[in-house]
Amino acid sequence: MQRFIYIIIILTTLFSCKTEDPEKEYGSLHKRIEHQSEHYKPFHVQNNSEIEYDTTQVALDTIAAHRFAIPKRSSIVDTYPCNNCHVLSVEELKKKGGNFVTPKDKTHDGVSAKDCKSCHEYLKKSHWNVSLNHADDKAMNCATCHNQEEMNNLVSLTNKNINFNNSYQVCSQCHSTQFNEWKNGAHGKQLTGWGEPKVRQTCVGCHNPHDPAIKHRWPSRLNTQMIEQRDLE
Amino acid sequence: MSNNIKKWFSIGSNRVEKKESCDSGKPCSCKSEKTNDGFDQVLNAPTDRRSAIQKLTAGLLIGAGAVSSSCSVSKTDEAKEISDIDWEEYFKGNYKLMTDTEKQSTVDRLVRSYELRNDKKIDMSAAGPIDDVLYGYAFNISKCQGYMDCINACVEENNQDRDSQMQYIRIHEIEKGEGIEFKNGDDTYYHEVPAAKHFYIGTQCYHCDNPPCVEVCPVQATWKEKDGLVVIDYDWCIGCRYCMAACPYDGRRFNWKTPEVPEEEVNKNQHYLGNRLRKKGVMEKCTFCIQRSRNGKNPACVDACPTGARVFGNLLDPNSDIRWIIENKKVFRLKEELGTEPKFWYYMD
Ligand code: SF4
Ligand code: SF4
Numbered sequence: 109m110q111r112f113i114y115i116i117i118i119l120t121t122l123f124s125c126k127t128e129d130p131e132k133e134y135g136s137l138h139k140r141i142e143h144q145s146e147h148y149k150p151f152h153v154q155n156n157s158e159i160e161y162d163t164t165q166v167a168l169d170t171i172a173a174h175r176f177a178i179p180k181r182s183s184i185v186d187t188y189p190c191n192n193c194h195v196l197s198v199e200e201l202k203k204k205g206g207n208f209v210t211p212k213d214k215t216h217d218g219v220s221a222k223d224c225k226s227c228h229e230y231l232k233k234s235h236w237n238v239s240l241n242h243a244d245d246k247a248m249n250c251a252t253c254h255n256q257e258e259m260n261n262l263v264s265l266t267n268k269n270i271n272f273n274n275s276y277q278v279c280s281q282c283h284s285t286q287f288n289e290w291k292n293g294a295h296g297k298q299l300t301g302w303g304e305p306k307v308r309q310t311c312v313g314c315h316n317p318h319d320p321a322i323k324h325r326w327p328s329r330l331n332t333q334m335i336e337q338r339d340l341e
Numbered sequence: 342m343s344n345n346i347k348k349w350f351s352i353g354s355n356r357v358e359k360k361e362s363c364d365s366g367k368p369c370s371c372k373s374e375k376t377n378d379g380f381d382q383v384l385n386a387p388t389d390r391r392s393a394i395q396k397l398t399a400g401l402l403i404g405a406g407a408v409s410s411s412c413s414v415s416k417t418d419e420a421k422e423i424s425d426i427d428w429e430e431y432f433k434g435n436y437k438l439m440t441d442t443e444k445q446s447t448v449d450r451l452v453r454s455y456e457l458r459n460d461k462k463i464d465m466s467a468a469g470p471i472d473d474v475l476y477g478y479a480f481n482i483s484k485c486q487g488y489m490d491c492i493n494a495c496v497e498e499n500n501q502d503r504d505s506q507m508q509y510i511r512i513h514e515i516e517k518g519e520g521i522e523f524k525n526g527d528d529t530y531y532h533e534v535p536a537a538k539h540f541y542i543g544t545q546c547y548h549c550d551n552p553p554c555v556e557v558c559p560v561q562a563t564w565k566e567k568d569g570l571v572v573i574d575y576d577w578c579i580g581c582r583y584c585m586a587a588c589p590y591d592g593r594r595f596n597w598k599t600p601e602v603p604e605e606e607v608n609k610n611q612h613y614l615g616n617r618l619r620k621k622g623v624m625e626k627c628t629f630c631i632q633r634s635r636n637g638k639n640p641a642c643v644d645a646c647p648t649g650a651r652v653f654g655n656l657l658d659p660n661s662d663i664r665w666i667i668e669n670k671k672v673f674r675l676k677e678e679l680g681t682e683p684k685f686w687y688y689m690d
Binding site for chain 2: 136137140141144145147148149150151152153175289292293294295296297298300301302303306309314322324325326327328329330331
């Protein structure tokens with residue numbers, strides 16, 4: 109008797125639950141998305157992250173989809189601006205004695221790079237340990253990306269200055285597929301959330317430009333274990 | 342719809358049985374004046390003999406508890422307040438049917454109850470769906486390296502039990518060349534990743550647009566919100582696990598024991614339908630971090646992923662990343678032939 113009642117309940121549930129879902133009228137999710145986004149109004153998120161980004165949106169080209177902001181780079185690199193130390197161009201420094209660094213403050217007026225040791229026993233070295241693990245030396249050396257004349261800038265293949273904040277312009281010269289995916293959002297990462305304004309991580313935010321490959325490492329935890337109710341064919 | 346009323350009714354009697362484990366009771370007199378909607382739902386429902394008896398018994402039990410607590414002089418004001426809250430919480434209605442004020446007052450009660458019990462403030466929201474928003478998710482199989490930073494972030498964000506194995510996200514390691522065959526996948530790997538000749542794919546609740554899990558719930562404790570999130574009212578769920586059986590994607594997790602979260606690790610930024618602390622014996626699952634997403638943020642897993650394999654966004658925004666991916670990449674969804682319309686797309690570089 110009880111079983112009979114249950115069957116009836118199940119049957120009535122099955123037939124009465126015919127969905128009055130308004131979404132159903134579209135027939136498919138894609139149609140629904142298409143239709144409902146016709147009158148879409150952007151949702152603005154409050155800036156809920158500490159990331160410093162250019163509020164002037166970066167327009168990579170005129171298509172609206174590509175308007176997004178990127179975080180500043182120069183404020184993260186702690187030795188920027190580079191010409192605090194690298195006053196002269198590499199060429200001139202080489203002529204003067206081969207050391208890349210000449211501090212530009214008053215006390216160092218007239219001092220040449222060769223003379224450091226006469227005053228300083230120990231010299232703090234900066235980024236001396238950078239080794240380049242990015243393509244091979246036929247394709248890349250320091251000068252491929254860093255402007256040797258004006259050290260505060262990066263450089264394009266055709267010797268045009270590129271601001272450190274726009275380093276993606278350097279990367280995109282070779283990695284055009286990734287660049288295309290990045291500017292559309294299929295590569296890289298959104299930083300502040302899904303709404304407007306869109307802020308996207310730049311290439312160097314994830315890839316060390318001197319050693320860009322994503323590394324092998326251990327997982328950060330043990331994965332789940334099969335539990336009894338688990339049944340995923 | 343008459344059928345539905347009947348369903349809620351039977352819940353009333355079922356929930357009453359659970360009350361036995363709750364010893365707080367309530368000072369007697371005032372309770373019959375309650376205009377609580379849950380109370381109404383229970384009282385106004387058509388009844389049959391069987392459930393009427395059940396309800397009577399349950400009513401007696403509660404009554405007895407209430408008398409004993411009201412007669413004890415030693416009870417402090419706080420204890421009384423706790424039992425008041427418990428009483429009202431116990432007879433509240435289904436969240437889905439509440440008005441906005443009712444939603445807010447249950448949230449306020451829960452916040453107060455936590456404060457009384459733990460002396461700590463939590464911040465719980467009852468925020469509803471944002472207009473013109475339909476959440477969607479994309480997962481780049483070529484990018485995922487199996488690091489599992491997402492799972493850690495998810496466990497912490499969503500106040501999941503720290504010992505059990507019920508994480509909402511699973512990462513499967515599958516050998517290349519075999520297609521996506523979950524039965525050949527390794528879900529328990531622990532070695533340096535990515536392993537040669539293997540790829541990694543994450544699964545979680547896909548927030549189907551046509552969710553079979555919702556249809557089977559006998560008490561309508563789980564439903565799809567206007568912004569596409571499939572949510573659970575943990576206080577209305579009876580733990581029958583029908584939904585788990587109905588989900589074709591292994592999206593749901595049942596907690597067999599009270600989730601244990603060390604007090605200092607509790608995420609205090611909560612949502613009623615999201616990461617608030619759950620009790621034992623209810624269904625849980627990924628909510629696309631409703632407490633974050635309805636605030637404009639990305640889910641915790643998206644933020645935590647170091648490879649950018651996870652993309653979240655508004656499907657109704659024609660300029661969103663997720664829309665570009667769906668329209669321009671080769672995407673697929675799992676078991677598309679079932680017609681569940683998951684809002685979770687996989688793609689490759
Ligand atoms: S994935 Fe499973 S639990 Fe999530 S909405 Fe779809 S059927 Fe329901
Ligand atoms: S376990 Fe699932 S089907 Fe059962 S009451 Fe809870 S949400 Fe509904």
